[in-house]
Amino acid sequence: xxxxxxxxxxxxxxxxxxxxxxxxxxxxxxxxxxxxxxxxxxxxxxxxxxxxxxxxxxxxxxxxxxxxxxxxxxxxxxxxxxxxxxxxxxxxxxxxxxxxxxxxxxxxxxxxxxxxxxxxxxxxxxxxxxxxxxxxxxxxxxxxxxxxxxxxxxxxxxxxxxxxxxxxxxxxxxxxxxxxxxxxxxxxxxxxxxxxxxxxxxxxxxxxxxxxxxxxxxxxxxxxxxxxxxxxxxxxxxxxxxxxxxxxxxxxxxxxxxxxxxxxxxxxx
Amino acid sequence: xxxxxxxxxxxxxxxxxxxxxxxxxxxxxxxxxxxxxxxxxxxxxxxxxxxxxxxxxxxxxxxxxxxxxxxxxxxxxxxxxxxxxxxxx
Ligand SMILES: [Zn+2]
Numbered sequence: 001x002x003x004x005x006x007x008x009x010x011x012x013x014x015x016x017x018x019x020x021x022x023x024x025x026x027x028x029x030x031x032x033x034x035x036x037x038x039x040x041x042x043x044x045x046x047x048x049x050x051x052x053x054x055x056x057x058x059x060x061x062x063x064x065x066x067x068x069x070x071x072x073x074x075x076x077x078x079x080x081x082x083x084x085x086x087x088x089x090x091x092x093x094x095x096x097x098x099x100x101x102x103x104x105x106x107x108x109x110x111x112x113x114x115x116x117x118x119x120x121x122x123x124x125x126x127x128x129x130x131x132x133x134x135x136x137x138x139x140x141x142x143x144x145x146x147x148x149x150x151x152x153x154x155x156x157x158x159x160x161x162x163x164x165x166x167x168x169x170x171x172x173x174x175x176x177x178x179x180x181x182x183x184x185x186x187x188x189x190x191x192x193x194x195x196x197x198x199x200x201x202x203x204x205x206x207x208x209x210x211x212x213x214x215x216x217x218x219x220x221x222x223x224x225x226x227x228x229x230x231x232x233x234x235x236x237x238x239x240x241x242x243x244x245x246x247x248x249x250x251x252x253x254x255x256x257x258x259x260x261x262x263x264x265x266x267x268x269x
Numbered sequence: 270x271x272x273x274x275x276x277x278x279x280x281x282x283x284x285x286x287x288x289x290x291x292x293x294x295x296x297x298x299x300x301x302x303x304x305x306x307x308x309x310x311x312x313x314x315x316x317x318x319x320x321x322x323x324x325x326x327x328x329x330x331x332x333x334x335x336x337x338x339x340x341x342x343x344x345x346x347x348x349x350x351x352x353x354x355x356x357x358x
Contacts, residue, residue, distance in 0.1 A: 035347075080344050111344035112335075141349035145334040173327040174334065199279065200326065238278060239270055 001243075003229050003250035005029040006258065007106075007135075007169060007187060007216035010068065011057055017219070017226045018064040024230040027251065028067035028266055030258065031057065032106035032135050035077040037221055043087040046074065050091070054098040067266060069258070071105030071135045072096070079110070079119035089122050096130055102261045103127065105135025106169065109147040112139060120154055128160035133261050136168045138175065141194065148175040152182050165260055169216070170195055176204055180212060185257050189218040190228035198232035202239060205249060214254045290315075310352035 002025045010018070010031050021029065031053060040046060053070040061068035072095055074088040095101060107123040109116045127134050134155070139147035151168065155161055168179045169187035172195065179186040188204060189195040196204075201215055219226040229250055236246045258264040270278070297308060314332040317325055335353040 077347050110347060111349075112340050113344040114340045114342060116344065117340050139349065141351045142333050142335050142353040143349050145331070146337060149338070150340065172330055173324070174330040203326070240274075 001025045001230065001233060001250070002027050002247070003233060004214075004254040004258070005217060005226075005229055006167075006214050006254040007032060007189070007218045008226065009034045009218070009220035010061065011052055012221035013219060013226060015060075015064070018061060018066060020227055022064050022066050024227055026066060026230075028069065029061060030069045030071065030102060032071040032137070033073050033075060034106065034220060035075040039078055039081075043084065043091055046088045046091060050095045054095055054100055058100050069100045069102050069264060071102050073104050073107045073123055074119065075106065076108050076110040076116050076119070076137060076139075079116040080113065082115050082118055085119040085122065089119075089126050092126060093130060096132065099263055102258065102264060103133035103135065106137035107134065108137035108151055109139050110137075110143070112143055112147045112150060117150065117154065120151065121158075124155055124158050124161060128158055134161070134166040136166065138168060138170045144170070144172065145174055148178055152178060152184075155184075156182065164212075167214070167257060170218070171204075172196055173200070173204065176208060180208060185212045185214070187214050187216055189216055190225070190232055191218065191223070192225055193223055198228065198235045201232055202236055202241075205236075210245070210249050210253065212253075212257075213249065214257065215250060306354045307350065307352040 004027050005021060008029045008031055010029055033049065033053060036049070040049070050072055053072065057070070058068040072092050074085050079085055092104070104123050104127040107120055109120060124134070126132070136151055136155075138144050138151060148168065148171070155163070155166060163183035164185070167185040167187050170189045171179050171186045176186055188201040190198055190201060195218075205213065215229050215232055217224060217226050217228040225231070233246050233250050236249070255266070297304065310333050314329045317328040317332060322328065333352045
């Protein structure tokens with residue numbers, strides 16, 4: 001089988017994960033900018049991180065034959081400090097021309113605060129000014145429903161943004177319809193303890209169809225399973241899905257969305 | 270899938286999780302001291318499993334969700350606890 005991992009924080013993973021992913025049929029990995037698990041102390045920390053995402057990590061992935069792409073932003077978890085966020089947003093354009101940068105992400109909300117909203121609007125404006133695609137993180141647990149609604153309002157308000165060039169990630173049963181009805185793509189994140197299990201993700205695919213949807217593992221430095229996309233493909237097979245329909249969800253759909261960025265090219269298989 | 274196929278594939282897993290859930294509630298009962306809003310939300314969510322209502326997973330998620338619409342003044346921290354503490358919580 002072949003699949004795309006459209007959301008993996010590979011800088012926090014070990015080389016064994018790269019080997020396992022490639023062995024399982026991974027055709028490329030896309031890495032949104034993320035919180036480090038601690039707050040970076042200045043804009044220089046982001047400069048270094050963006051260099052890691054656009055220079056060092058693609059080289060590390062290439063050692064295992066895996067194309068690596070990334071998205072840039074300051075994560076909503078660090079958005080309470082608006083002044084720092086302004087400095088980071090001002091820094092990002094220097095990196096947008098790098099060959100593996102797909103757009104702005106993962107932006108969004110965490111606790112749904114006023115400052116997080118301000119920083120989200122700054123990122124949406126940045127994407128619009130530079131004609132960039134957007135990848136959005138929605139909040140955790142009890143904050144997800146409200147955060148998803150607020151995010152949709154903010155992005156819809158900016159008429160320069162085409163919804164089909166935006167993916168809103170980490171949807172669950174109570175938010176998937178809001179996102180799809182608004183014309184966006186939706187991502188389902190397969191986590192062992194929160195977000196979505198393989199079984200529930202397949203339920204949602206069966207209930208809502210597989211248009212404008214993708215699956216990801218969102219593997220990072222927390223509890224997560226880098227192979228959860230192929231594991232879910234296996235579960236789809238056990239549930240009677242045919243190979244073509246599985247391929248559409250785990251390969252063709254992310255390929256279709258990501259190919260809207262001209263820099264997204266996969267080597268011929 | 271037929272209902273038989275769903276049961277074949279998922280019954281043991283669901284049975285296991287249901288017993289875990291029952292044992293969790295027993296454990297909470299046996300423990301001392303005050304519970305908090307999380308247990309109230311949990312009991313409300315468990316109620317969504319009853320009967321033949323559609324979209325149970327969605328209803329359980331809604332039972333744990335912040336239903337308000339306005340952004341909050343300032344993020345109190347970075348984490349989420351899984352249930353909404355209510356206004357002023
Ligand atoms: Zn992520």
